[in-house]
Ligand SMILES: Nc1ncnc2c1ncn2[C@@H]1O[C@H](COP(=O)(O)OP(=O)(O)OP(=O)(O)O)[C@@H](O)[C@H]1O
């Protein structure tokens with residue numbers, strides 16, 4: 026055995042046994058298992074007499090998305106809000122909090138940004154200058170962040186002061202958000218911010234001023250994909266820095282990993298809980314604002330947030346709450362979201378199938394027993410054999 | 426029973442195990458006889474726990490074999506026997522593989538963990554039978570039979586316990602007994618105790634030793650790990666010493682002494698260097714007055730009107746059996762609990778006083794005190810943080826302290842930033858601490874949970890001493906560290922004291938208190954029931970106070 030050969034083998038060994046590699050493989054195995062399960066479900070459905078055309082499934086669920094530039098662009102369009110909700114859930118998780126409220130936080134951020142840029146700015150005399158100022162693009166974003174942050178603050182405060190469990194309170198805040206939206210834009214009779222300009226248009230705000238809009242990157246490819254994806258990427262990187270390079274992030278992680286030790290080291294864990302929830306809500310809120318700012322016809326539409334908030338939970342789980350992997354996970358879930366839309370529009374195939382797939386990926390990824398078993402059997406055993414043969418040859422060399 | 430004392434029960438042969446680049450065990454061979462208590466000694470990080478984890482099935486060895494005796498094999502349940510009969514047979518020994526703790530259990534190897542694996546809200550009997558329940562029908566537990574079985578079991582081995590008691594109501598010693606019974610219920614042949622005495626009071630240790638003697642009579646083999654040398658001398662049949670992943674010696678209690686054993690463990694002679702020097706100026710540094718902490722669930726307060734003073738150049742020992750308010754008192758001193766009444770006044774400099782009762786924990790810690798919490802696992806460390814991040818727990822509130830420690834006068838790192846972590850300073854500080862305290866780790870980026878127990882404790886000790894504190898509040902500072910490190914910690918404490926610091930030392934180890942303290946107060950049921958100067962110690966009186974809370978004369982005069 027040449028020295029070089031041995032060296033590279035050792036390297037391989039250390040790569041394979043590295044926890045990150047294991048994590049990556051286990052994620053891939055989770056995908057594989059989810060894929061198999063969905064295939065099984067389809068077969069069962071077909072046998073039960075449902076007409077699921079594989080051809081259509083492939084055409085609209087895969088080919089039209091992955092092999093066309095507009096499909097890819099639309100995938101990226103969904104990636105943007107998913108990065109935000111993924112970060113929102115991920116940051117809260119890092120602080121030991123399970124924020125199920127990103128959905129409501131995002132919706133509230135979206136509607137507030139729309140109200141600000143469509144109603145308040147043009148109708149308030151001392152603010153009208155903003156309709157022309159590029160500053161408004163950022164301010165609108167921040168409005169979404171502030172209101173989303175408020176939607177996070179309330180559960181955070183309730184947890185810190187009264188020990189109310191955030192899972193319950195954030196779910197309730199989602200309900201409050203739903204009803205709030207209904208009030209704000211849902212009705213032509215009483216909603217203060219509904220678009221009254223057309224007869225059949227209810228459930229939407231007016232169009233936002235031009236300065237708040239974010240243009241599509243290349244309208245000839247996709248009307249959807251816009252420049253806000255770059256904001257998402259920057260914020261994901263910023264969140265990475267916040268978590269791992271700042272004093273705030275350090276305290277946040279300590280609180281999440283071991284609140285008792287954090288407290289004993291002087292960290293005010295209650296304050297951290299509130300701050301983390303505010304940040305979490307703000308991220309979702311900004312995601313909502315950007316959704317309004319970047320989507321034609323540039324207004325808030327009831328339900329435009331879709332289930333992006335809940336999908337953020339999946340994104341965060343898959344990415345283990347790490348900001349940079351959240352980008353990748355968002356890409357994947359962006360693809361699934363687009364395929365769901367495609368199937369809905371073009372076929373009779375229930376788009377819920379994609380939901381099932383999403384859920385299964387999460388199920389397999391978050392209960393890693395099966396995946397780990399497979400990983401150990403398939404990959405580690407092989408390298409272990411290599412290793413022991415390597416050891417033996419080492420010993421022989423030493424002896425001679 | 427007809428177990429010959431020299432019948433080999435189990436052999437670990439040429440076991441090696443590496444974690445990454447670290448070789449935790451290299452070619453370790455030990456054997457345990459039937460009905461034998463084998464003590465395993467060695468420095469922190471020597472590989473004792475790793476070896477035991479291999480034996481119990483938690484880890485797999487990289488190479489080496491585990492062999493059990495014919496007789497052992499024949500006692501096993503059918504399924505296990507068949508599975509394991511395929512291996513080599515040499516001199517009545519069978520090679521076995523233990524792929525996970527469940528298999529280890531089925532093979533009759535049980536481990537009593539230091540952190541108990543008990544469900545607090547269940548009864549003793551339920552805990553013991555958990556996972557192997559005694560049932561009437563498929564889904565219904567047969568309570569009567571369960572209690573009866575456990576009662577019989579506990580009588581059989583002479584380990585009295587109330588099967589119906591809730592585990593949460595039991596003192597530590599009895600919880601440990603539940604763990605032992607759990608292993609016996611699962612028909613363990615070999616019981617491993619990894620530092621069982623670290624959390625026990627001296628009385629409980631005695632009880633445990635009686636238990637072990639009983640088990641020995643019943644033919645059980647045991648492996649016992651401890652850092653307190655008098656314990657293996659008292660209980661073991663044979664003592665094996667490990668160092669740096671290898672077996673370096675073997676002896677028996679009758680042929681060795683404490684001093685020899687110490688030399689064997691550390692590899693060189695231990696010299697206690699520091700002495701409590703005579704010092705002149707004594708000012709009150711820290712004064713606690715009338716400290717009371719109510720108990721929300723009982724009219725009896727957790728702390729009842731506690732008052733004491735700590736002077737400069739003084740170590741105040743808080744003696745007492747664990748569970749008499751020590752935890753609550755230390756928590757209150759550092760602001761983790763707010764007292765119902767009383768004051769805690771710290772005077773770091775003449776004319777300057779701070780009242781801790783009105784400060785947050787962060788402010789208290791920033792005022793120049795070191796705090797060594799009692800339970801390193803939950804209070805002292807974040808297991809998923811690496812060494813550096815754990816070191817930083819002591820400095821994140823005042824990076825200046827770290828700067829002073831790491832760089833002395835020459836300040837090269839900018840720590841002004843309110844936003845960013847001073848990563849470079851964190852690394853320098855952590856490296857310096859790891860070197861000073863000789864923490865055995867792959868690198869300062871290693872996760873703390875992968876360090877041996879004693880090395881984790883060293884990280885805490887290192888970072889707290891690095892603060893160069895005026896006042897130290899130390900709870901069980903040497904729990905889990907080897908004798909070499911213990912000596913170093915004692916030296917550090919004494920040096921600090923000689924330089925003028927005050928130290929509050931809470932320890933379950935009476936030897937430690939007697940060795941270090943200038944003055945001792947005795948805590949009993951949340952109250953201070955007595956005080957003694959180290960010069961005028963009456964040991965009998967001290968233990969009497971610890972156990973009953975009263976002076977013995979009082980009883981005599983009654
Ligand atoms: N899971 C792990 N990953 C990496 N290294 C480990 C792991 N477990 C143990 N080690 C390393 O193996 C060595 C032996 O550790 P072990 O816990 O067996 O020591 P020990 O003799 O029990 O020490 P102590 O007296 O402090 O408990 C140490 O250097 C430790 O850092």
Ligand SMILES: [Mg+2]
Pocket residue numbers: 473474475619877878879
């Ligand atoms: Mg150990």
